[in-house]
Every structure is written in structure tokens, then in C-alpha cells.
Amino acid sequence: MPLLLPRSVFLCALLLSLTTAAPAQSLSPTAARDLAVLATAYPGAMAAIEVDAASRATVVLVDGTRLPYDDGRRKSPEELLDAPDLEDTLAEPYPLGPVTAEPAPGFSPGRRRVEPLLLALYGRDKAAVTANCRAVPFLGQSMAFNTRYGAADAFVRVEKRLARLLAADRSLSRFLLPASGGVVWRVIAGTDRLSVHAFAAAVDVSPKGNPYWRDLPPGTNMLTRRQGFPVAVVEAFEAEGFIWGGKWSEFDLMHFEYRPELTLLARLARGERLPLAEISGLLRPSR
Numbered sequence: 214m215p216l217l218l219p220r221s222v223f224l225c226a227l228l229l230s231l232t233t234a235a236p237a238q239s240l241s242p243t244a245a246r247d248l249a250v251l252a253t254a255y256p257g258a259m260a261a262i263e264v265d266a267a268s269r270a271t272v273v274l275v276d277g278t279r280l281p282y283d284d285g286r287r288k289s290p291e292e293l294l295d296a297p298d299l300e301d302t303l304a305e306p307y308p309l310g311p312v313t314a315e316p317a318p319g320f321s322p323g324r325r326r327v328e329p330l331l332l333a334l335y336g337r338d339k340a341a342v343t344a345n346c347r348a349v350p351f352l353g354q355s356m357a358f359n360t361r362y363g364a365a366d367a368f369v370r371v372e373k374r375l376a377r378l379l380a381a382d383r384s385l386s387r388f389l390l391p392a393s394g395g396v397v398w399r400v401i402a403g404t405d406r407l408s409v410h411a412f413a414a415a416v417d418v419s420p421k422g423n424p425y426w427r428d429l430p431p432g433t434n435m436l437t438r439r440q441g442f443p444v445a446v447v448e449a450f451e452a453e454g455f456i457w458g459g460k461w462s463e464f465d466l467m468h469f470e471y472r473p474e475l476t477l478l479a480r481l482a483r484g485e486r487l488p489l490a491e492i493s494g495l496l497r498p499s500r
């Protein structure tokens with residue numbers, strides 16, 4: 214029956230388009246962009262994106278973790294840190310490059326993190342995270358870094374950029390060394406939230422030379438301290454998908470963490486044409 218094969222292929226294609234096209238069209242442009250950015254940042258992490266009749270999207274990760282894109286709740290500033298949804302984590306635009314002004318109080322792009330996403334990406338406990346790490350050289354030191362979703366590879370590329378900067382200007386070493394990283398399974402002081410250091414996807418450079426805002430004397434000019442940190446170092450990290458705690462209103466000058474979704478969004482916002490992952494094949498109507 215020579216005609217049957219083409220017709221069945223056609224019917225399959227029609228069925229596929231009926232089951233996938235409707236949700237693709239119903240995602241808002243912001244949701245579609247954010248989800249494509251997340252799929253690009255963590256390639257292969259998403260198994261599906263379920264979209265219900267009201268256009269609400271739920272990301273299903275390959276390990277079965279389900280994450281609402283927008284949980285529909287209005288949140289206080291504290292709740293945005295304690296239990297953000299994916300949309301919340303991308304809502305504060307991370308500014309690339311030099312710090313030009315003191316951030317508005319509370320503006321801390323990247324401090325909102327979806328902990329179930331980090332657990333699924335990098336490991337559910339200290340043993341699992343440790344098993345996902347490898348030793349990475351860092352300017353004469355060695356540090357465990359998480360290999361999942363390209364994090365360790367990105368860190369290696371950062372180190373190469375920093376080594377070139379240091380070769381040209383040794384005075385930068387006081388901002389960088391010694392650095393501390395590895396698997397530090399702990400919650401952020403005063404919270405129940407795991408630090409990104411727990412997942413070995415962050416590094417603190419020269420903790421003694423780059424104080425946390427709380428440790429500075431009252432009256433310190435915060436903008437001067439931010440701008441005193443070498444922008445070439447910040448840009449070396451940002452070029453490889455890391456964000457800097459020096460851009461948070463309550464700054465953490467020593468802290469860099471791997472958050473490629475935020476640097477990707479920032480590069481799109483400044484007009485770069487970047488190839489994003491195609492998510493239409495992941496869309497499913499929710500049951």
C-alpha cells in the first residue's frame with residue numbers, strides 16, 4: 214500500500230501540531246523568552262514544558278522536578294528571596310560591565326534562586342554534589358567545581374581569562390588571591406536557604422581583601438568600594454556566565470556564581486543576537 218506511509222506520516226505530523234502548537238502560541242512572549250534562555254543556559258535539563266488552558270507554564274526537569282514558571286503569588290521582598298518562582302529569578306535585570314551608580318535598595322539581581330532547580334541541576338546533597346565535581350586549577354590553587362551543565366568548563370575559561378589579566382598586571386592578585394570555593398554545604402547566614410557554594414558553582418575571591426558590606430564601618434562609601442574592584446575581573450567572569458555579588462544592593466564583593474541564564478538575558482537585552490535553544494519541541498498541554 215504505497216500511499217499509506219505518506220498519509221500516516223502526514224497524520225502524525227498533524228497530531229503533533231495539534232498537541233504542541235496550541236501551547237506554543239499561548240505562552241506570553243516574556244515566558245517564551247525566559248524559558249528559552251533557561252533551556253539555553255542549562256542544556257538538556259528540561260524534559261518538558263507543560264502549559265495549561267490559562268497559559269500557565271510548568272517546567273518538568275529530566276529528574277521529574279516540576280517548577281512553575283509563574284506561581285501566580287504576589288510576594289514580599291523576603292518571600293522573593295525565600296521562595297521565588299522562575300519568573301521572579303529573571304525579573305531583576307543583571308547589569309553587565311562597570312558599576313555606574315549605587316543600586317536601588319533591595320536591587321540584587323541573582324540573589325533570587327529557585328533552590329529545587331539548583332538541587333536538580335547540581336546534586337541533592339553534599340555527597341551527590343561532591344560526586345559531580347572535579348578539581349579545577351585556579352591561578353595556582355586547585356578547587357573542586359561542579360561539572361554539571363558546563364559549570365566547571367565555564368570556570369576553566371574564566372581562569373584562563375584571569376591568568377592573562379594577571380600576567381599583564383600582577384597588582385590584580387590582591388583582588389583575587391587566595392580564593393575559596395569547593396563544596397561548602399551550608400545555608401546563607403540568617404536564612405534557611407542553601408548558598409550556591411553548597412553546589413560548588415561559586416567562588417569567593419580574596420575574602421580578606423573584598424569585604425562583605427556588613428563588615429564595613431558605617432559611613433563607608435559603598436559605590437567607591439564597588440568601583441574600586443577591577444572591572445576587567447568582573448567582565449572576565451561575566452563573559453563566561455558568572456554574576457558578581459558586587460552588583461547587589463547589599464554587596465558581596467568577593468562572590469561570583471555561575472548563573473548563565475542571567476548573563477544571557479543581559480546580553481539579549483543589550484541587543485546581541487544569540488542563538489537560543491528551541492523550546493517548541495518541549496511544549497505539552499498539561500493533563
Ligand SMILES: [Zn+2]
Nearest residue numbers: 416417468469
Ligand atoms: Zn560567596
